[in-house]
Amino acid sequence: MTAAAPAGTGTIDTDVHCAPASLADLTPYFEPYWRTYVLEGGVSLSATQGLAYPPQAPTTATPEAREAGLTPARTVGDLRAHVLDPQGLRAALLTCTASFACNRNPYYEAALTRAVNDWMITEWLDADDRLRAGMVVPTLDTEAAVAEIERIGDDPRVVQVLLPTRTDAPWGNKRHRPLLRAAAEHGLVVGLHAWGRVGNAPTSSGLTHTYLEDYLANSQTIVQAQVASLVTEGVFAELPDLRVTLLESGFSWLPTLLWRFDKDWKGVWREVPWLDSKPSDVVRGHIRLTTNPAHLPRQATQVRQALDLLDAKAMLLYSSDHPHDHGTGHDRLVAALTPDERDAIFAGNAAEWYRLG
Numbered sequence: 001m002t003a004a005a006p007a008g009t010g011t012i013d014t015d016v017h018c019a020p021a022s023l024a025d026l027t028p029y030f031e032p033y034w035r036t037y038v039l040e041g042g043v044s045l046s047a048t049q050g051l052a053y054p055p056q057a058p059t060t061a062t063p064e065a066r067e068a069g070l071t072p073a074r075t076v077g078d079l080r081a082h083v084l085d086p087q088g089l090r091a092a093l094l095t096c097t098a099s100f101a102c103n104r105n106p107y108y109e110a111a112l113t114r115a116v117n118d119w120m121i122t123e124w125l126d127a128d129d130r131l132r133a134g135m136v137v138p139t140l141d142t143e144a145a146v147a148e149i150e151r152i153g154d155d156p157r158v159v160q161v162l163l164p165t166r167t168d169a170p171w172g173n174k175r176h177r178p179l180l181r182a183a184a185e186h187g188l189v190v191g192l193h194a195w196g197r198v199g200n201a202p203t204s205s206g207l208t209h210t211y212l213e214d215y216l217a218n219s220q221t222i223v224q225a226q227v228a229s230l231v232t233e234g235v236f237a238e239l240p241d242l243r244v245t246l247l248e249s250g251f252s253w254l255p256t257l258l259w260r261f262d263k264d265w266k267g268v269w270r271e272v273p274w275l276d277s278k279p280s281d282v283v284r285g286h287i288r289l290t291t292n293p294a295h296l297p298r299q300a301t302q303v304r305q306a307l308d309l310l311d312a313k314a315m316l317l318y319s320s321d322h323p324h325d326h327g328t329g330h331d332r333l334v335a336a337l338t339p340d341e342r343d344a345i346f347a348g349n350a351a352e353w354y355r356l357g
Contacts (some may be wrong), residue, residue, distance in 0.1 A: 010090040012350035015193075015247050015290050015319035016083060017072035017095050020045065020119060025074075029115040029122070037108065046101045052195040052218075054211070058325055065323030072323050076127040083322055084130055090347065091356055093160065094124060094133045095247065100164045100196050106140035110148070113138050117152055125157045132354065134160035134191050139167065142175065146182045153186035159354045160189045165222045165249065166196025172229030180235060184242040189354060192226055193247040194218045223249040224257050227283065231261070234274040236286045243353060244287045248321050251289040252296060255309040258283060284311070288353055290319035291345065293326035294333045303336045313341040317350045 020026050023045050027035050037043065053060040053071075061071045065082070073079040084092060099116055102109045113136045120133045135158050137145035152158055161183045169175065171192065183190050195218050208214040223246055229235075236242060258280040265272070265279050275282070296303045310316070312333075337345065350356065 011087065011318060011346045012090055012354075012356065013083075013087070013092045013320050013322070014245065014317045014350050014354075015095050015292065016079070016092045016322045017097070017324070018079065018120070018124065019072050019074065019096055019098050020116075021074045025123075026112070026115040026119050029118040030111060034108065034111040034115075037111075043108075045098055052097075052101070053324070057211075059215070060325070061323040062325040065325075070323045076124050076131070079124075080128060083320070084128065087320075089130060091130050091132055091350075093350075093354070094120060094131055095162060095191075095193060096120060096134075096136060097162070097164070097193060097195060099136045099138075100166075100193075102197070104140065104197075106138060106144070109138040109140055110144040113148060114151075117148065117158075121152070121155065121157070125155075132157055132159045132356070134158075134162035134193075135188075136162050137179065139164065139196075142179050145179045149179070149182040149186055149188070153182070153188055158188070159356070160191045160245070162191045162193055162247075164196030165192045165194055165226055165246075166218060168197075170226055170229035170233075172226070172231070172233035172235050174233070177235070177238065180242060181239055184239045187241075187355065189243045189245050191245045191247050192223065192249070194223070194249050220250060220253060224253060227254075227257065227287065228261070230287075231279050231282050232272050232275065234272065236282050237274040237276075242286060245317065245353070246287065246289045247319065248290065248292065248324070250293050250295050251291070251310060251316060252294070252306055254283075254289065254315070255306075284315065287315075288317050288349065289315055290317050290321070291333060292319045292321035292324070292330050294329035296329045296332050298332070300332070300336060303332050307333070307336055307341075312337070313344050314349070316345045317353060318346045 023038050023043060027038060030038060065071060068082050070078055070082055096116055099109065099113050102112055117135050125131050125133055135152060137148045149161060163171065180190060208217060230244065261279040265275065296306055
């Protein structure tokens with residue numbers, strides 16, 4: 001099922017996947033040493049990003065995208081022909097997760113993320129002025145991540161720092177603060193996107209044993225832990241201008257998490273003296289969520305109740321998550337929206353959150 005926006009609406013799509021077909025697409029953007037490292041060492045990109053998107057899994061691509069060979073888009077021409085023009089998009093935010101399953105060499109990871117960013121800027125942003133990008137940064141070397149933000153973070157077409165939700169230490173941890181501070185100081189949103197290194201266990205009890213368990217953990221369990229970490233470890237108290245988007249992570253889980261978060265904070269607030277307001281208020285001020293996947297009930301009245309509990313008009317940003325296929329939940333979401341909610345979710349919220357003018 002294609003989660004497409006109504007054509008001609010000036011919609012802003014906040015999660016459109018692109019990827020190099022292979023490392024050959026990126027080698028022109030590597031420094032000479034790393035070009036040799038890749039070519040002579042036989043290094044390659046994971047075609048399935050560490051099996052996050054198995055080729056034959058129904059969730060990996062919609063039938064339309066699969067038929068067009070967009071799993072995901074490899075060129076701006078394909079994206080223009082199959083997404084930007086048919087949907088009449090005002091803007092689309094590119095998501096390239098090719099570096100998420102990188103090996104554990106921090107120096108190579110820094111070189112790879114630089115190459116991915118330069119490839120996106122040259123091959124995509126320079127080719128279509130409707131495109132914006134989430135830059136990728138190394139996750140094993142905080143200093144290198146900050147340096148990459150300093151290098152390209154002032155490009156107005158780069159509006160986000162893209163990070164995996166699956167990490168060896170949650171993003172609220174003090175060791176990540178320089179990275180988050182650099183993003184905030186450059187006016188960049190931090191986008192936490194589902195998946196990350198497969199070597200990092202996605203659950204508190206260790207590694208998973210099936211793809212289903214892994215899939216659920218990445219889009220539900222881990223992201224909730226990241227929200228709790230960012231709030232309780234004082235990230236937003238220290239960085240009041242920081243904005244965070246939760247990408248491809250669902251949203252219907254948030255109201256129940258915030259209810260329990262507020263309840264427990266009242267009893268143990270002394271553990272977090274820097275948290276001087278309800279966790280739910282902090283989240284609503286600093287975090288937004290994308291509309292795909294939409295895990296919603298089938299009854300329209302229950303969908304409406306879920307959206308009211310969430311405050312969907314304020315909290316959601318439209319995303320097709322192209323080319324991925326998350327079923328019919330997004331259609332039920334769209335059918336339940338009022339005209340004002342639709343205007344906010346499909347365009348207004350993203351324009352304000354990403355400062356698109």
